[in-house]
Amino acid sequence: xxxxxxxxxxxxxxxxxxxxGSVGLAARARGxxxxxxxxxxxxxxxxxxxxxxxxxxxxxxxxAVREAEFVVLATPVxxxxxxxxxxxAGFQPGALVTDVGSVKxxxxxxxxxxxxxxxxxxxxxxMAGSHQRGIEHARADLFEGAVCIVTPSHDTDPQAVERVAxxxxxxxxxxxxxxxxxxxxxxxxxxxxxxxxxxxxARALEEAPSGACEVSGPGFRDFTRIARSDAELWSExxxxxxxxxxxxxxxxxxxxxxxxxMLDANDVESLERFLGIARETLTRIAPEGLRSRPSGGxxxxxxxxxxxxxxxxxxxxxx
Amino acid sequence: xxxxxxxxxxxxxxxxxxxxGSVGLAARARGxxxxxxxxxxxxxxxxxxxxxxxxxxxxxxxxAVREAEFVVLATPVxxxxxxxxxxxAGFQPGALVTDVGSVKxxxxxxxxxxxxxxxxxxxxxxMAGSHQRGIEHARADLFEGAVCIVTPSHDTDPQAVERVAxxxxxxxxxxxxxxxxxxxxxxxxxxxxxxxxxxxxARALEEAPSGACEVSGPGFRDFTRIARSDAELWSExxxxxxxxxxxxxxxxxxxxxxxxxMLDANDVESLERFLGIARETLTRIAPEGLRSRPSGGxxxxxxxxxxxxxxxxxxxxxx
Numbered sequence: 070x071x072x073x074x075x076x077x078x079x080x081x082x083x084x085x086x087x088x089x090g091s092v093g094l095a096a097r098a099r100g101x102x103x104x105x106x107x108x109x110x111x112x113x114x115x116x117x118x119x120x121x122x123x124x125x126x127x128x129x130x131x132x133a134v135r136e137a138e139f140v141v142l143a144t145p146v147x148x149x150x151x152x153x154x155x156x157x158a159g160f161q162p163g164a165l166v167t168d169v170g171s172v173k174x175x176x177x178x179x180x181x182x183x184x185x186x187x188x189x190x191x192x193x194x195x196m197a198g199s200h201q202r203g204i205e206h207a208r209a210d211l212f213e214g215a216v217c218i219v220t221p222s223h224d225t226d227p228q229a230v231e232r233v234a235x236x237x238x239x240x241x242x243x244x245x246x247x248x249x250x251x252x253x254x255x256x257x258x259x260x261x262x263x264x265x266x267x268x269x270x271a272r273a274l275e276e277a278p279s280g281a282c283e284v285s286g287p288g289f290r291d292f293t294r295i296a297r298s299d300a301e302l303w304s305e306x307x308x309x310x311x312x313x314x315x316x317x318x319x320x321x322x323x324x325x326x327x328x329x330x331m332l333d334a335n336d337v338e339s340l341e342r343f344l345g346i347a348r349e350t351l352t353r354i355a356p357e358g359l360r361s362r363p364s365g366g367x368x369x370x371x372x373x374x375x376x377x378x379x380x381x382x383x384x385x386x387x388x
Numbered sequence: 389x390x391x392x393x394x395x396x397x398x399x400x401x402x403x404x405x406x407x408x409g410s411v412g413l414a415a416r417a418r419g420x421x422x423x424x425x426x427x428x429x430x431x432x433x434x435x436x437x438x439x440x441x442x443x444x445x446x447x448x449x450x451x452a453v454r455e456a457e458f459v460v461l462a463t464p465v466x467x468x469x470x471x472x473x474x475x476x477a478g479f480q481p482g483a484l485v486t487d488v489g490s491v492k493x494x495x496x497x498x499x500x501x502x503x504x505x506x507x508x509x510x511x512x513x514x515m516a517g518s519h520q521r522g523i524e525h526a527r528a529d530l531f532e533g534a535v536c537i538v539t540p541s542h543d544t545d546p547q548a549v550e551r552v553a554x555x556x557x558x559x560x561x562x563x564x565x566x567x568x569x570x571x572x573x574x575x576x577x578x579x580x581x582x583x584x585x586x587x588x589x590a591r592a593l594e595e596a597p598s599g600a601c602e603v604s605g606p607g608f609r610d611f612t613r614i615a616r617s618d619a620e621l622w623s624e625x626x627x628x629x630x631x632x633x634x635x636x637x638x639x640x641x642x643x644x645x646x647x648x649x650m651l652d653a654n655d656v657e658s659l660e661r662f663l664g665i666a667r668e669t670l671t672r673i674a675p676e677g678l679r680s681r682p683s684g685g686x687x688x689x690x691x692x693x694x695x696x697x698x699x700x701x702x703x704x705x706x707x
Contacts (some may be wrong), residue, residue: 196606196607215606216602216603216604218603245602247599251597252603255600256603258593258597258600259596259600259604260603260605260607263589263611263612265644265651266589266611266644267611268662268663268667269640269647270581270582270585270643271670272643272646272647272662272665272666272669273636273640273643274666274669274673275665276635276636276639277574278570280566280570280574281574281575281577281578282578282673282674284515284535284537284564284574284575284578285515285535285579286515286534286535286578286579287534288579288582288583288614289674290674291610291611291613292582292585292586292610292614293670293674294607294610294611295610295611296666296667297671297676300660300663300666304656304659304660304662305656307651308651308654308656308659311651311654314651315652317592317595318644318647319648320592321588321589321592321644322648324589324592325584325637325640325644326641327588327591328587328588328591328637329637332626332627332633333634335627337623337624337627340627341619341620341623343587343623344622345619347587347590347593347619348587348590348615348616350590350591350594351590351615351616352616354596354601355604355608355609
């Protein structure tokens with residue numbers, strides 16, 4: 070069952086930072102859209118998006134989404150309701166809206182209600198950002214091989230799910246389906262908590278001896294990279310998902326305290342057991358090389374979504 | 389002031405894992421030694437080292453170091469005293485010994501006393517390992533551009549320091565000098581604590597929903613990579629440096645608790661300030677791109693060590 074990649078006559082991207090810019094570049098490079106319209110608040114970003122070929126033209130307000138079949142909301146999470154509300158009256162019936170936010174439940178609660186009745190919203194979270202920010206880092210291949218979590222709610226139209234999943238797949242992403250709540254619980258573990266830990270460590274580094282900067286290896290660099298992420302963006306993300314983060318954070322703090330006690334007692338045996346279980350858990354949850362799986366061919370989750378859609382029902386993977 | 393790269397007629401490597409094997413490969417590839425002798429406990433590793441060309445020949449016991457001008461001790465830290473003691477009677481006068489251990493004070497206290505009077509020990513810690521282990525991952529370019537911390541004690545002969553620093557520099561490393569105690573305090577922050585945090589997080593992952601494995605991005609992979617390190621090796625390293633790790637660990641746990649309180653209170657403003665300071669601290673301590681500094685040309689710290697040596701005194705950088 071192989072469906073052709075989606076093609077849109079007009080695609081609109083709202084918010085032209087790293088992700089929005091990369092959506093424009095990728096959609097043009099891969100022939101997903103004939104024309105990309107850009108919309109955003111920063112004059113510099115809009116100019117850079119035009120110059121870099123991420124968009125064909127710039128439009129403001131309700132004009133931005135007029136005649137667009139597909140709209141990608143790529144502003145910071147807190148700006149999304151405002152940005153969508155400002156263009157909502159311009160949507161044509163049948164238009165599809167997706168987004169790139171790192172937290173899904175609050176958006177799933179808010180955004181659909183801002184749209185005209187014949188416009189569908191299906192949230193998404195392409196895990197392809199980096200600690201960099203801004204249109205100047207945008208790349209046509211940013212989504213290639215990256216996981217993109219598409220997050221329909223229980224009442225989302227299955228055909229809309231299929232089309233949004235196909236869009237992200239067409240940009241090169243490996244699509245997985247989750248409910249917004251599942252998404253938030255899972256990324257609390259795999260993204261938000263690592264960021265919180267890296268930020269806490271970076272904050273503590275203030276107490277490190279000044280010479281320490283010279284004696285760091287690749288382990289330090291990789292471990293701390295996410296603590297170079299934008300503070301405004303991440304304080305927003307962490308706060309928005311704070312309920313899902315609380316448990317994992319407490320669990321990790323307890324494990325850290327356990328580790329401290331073993332070190333204090335010089336209990337090498339327990340320490341080795343602890344580290345061994347940690348290593349096994351990680352290997353089980355995230356086998357090395359998993360991420361290098363190529364994104365070619367039809368994505369099984371899209372196939373499943375299509376199949377479910379054609380049967381008039383929608384299926385979400387709960388594995 | 390440019391000194392020729394050191395050349396040894398006979399170099400012995402004791403312990404042929406990732407680091408020992410890479411020392412052999414690099415020394416041969418760069419013409420640092422005419423002949424590399426290998427010595428170790430594992431029959432498989434010895435055979436693999438010969439097959440891969442990391443060593444020219446295998447010798448056991450006191451024969452391993454006979455006629456060797458330079459000896460690299462590359463076993464796990466806890467095995468070092470035993471391994472050195474087993475060959476000590478074979479050393480020729482004037483021989484130099486270095487090592488690759490990740491903790492330096494305990495070794496600086498123990499190892500020199502195991503050597504004959506005319507043999508000098510200058511510890512080293514090449515920060516070039518990875519979470520991989522074993523001779524099969526050894527590479528001739530493992531040390532290229534990597535930081536190598538050379539750790540003379542206050543009574544170490546300055547010419548010995550210069551020669552050991554030149555050896556690591558000749559393998560491609562960027563050499564920095566520290567006392568063993570400075571080393572341990574600094575790597576507690578830049579290496580041991582990140583490992584402890586990554587292991588604590590990986591241990592906590594047991595509680596993560598099973599679907600979480602599918603929704604992880606490059607941030608997760610980089611952040612957790614060091615928790616794939618060998619449990620036996622790392623329980624030993626953490627225990628050996630537990631006194632230097634205690635303070636940084638407590639400081640980080642407090643910062644994590646602070647972060648948890650801000651999330652609990654949904655205090656986005658304090659959160660953003662916290663993350664901003666964390667990010668700035670990290671940028672100040674470890675500017676991005678620092679690690680990509682090329683290792684070509686004479687290393688200023690070696691030049692300083694040489695200069696100090698020629699003046700009959702030794703200087704350690706305290707910046």
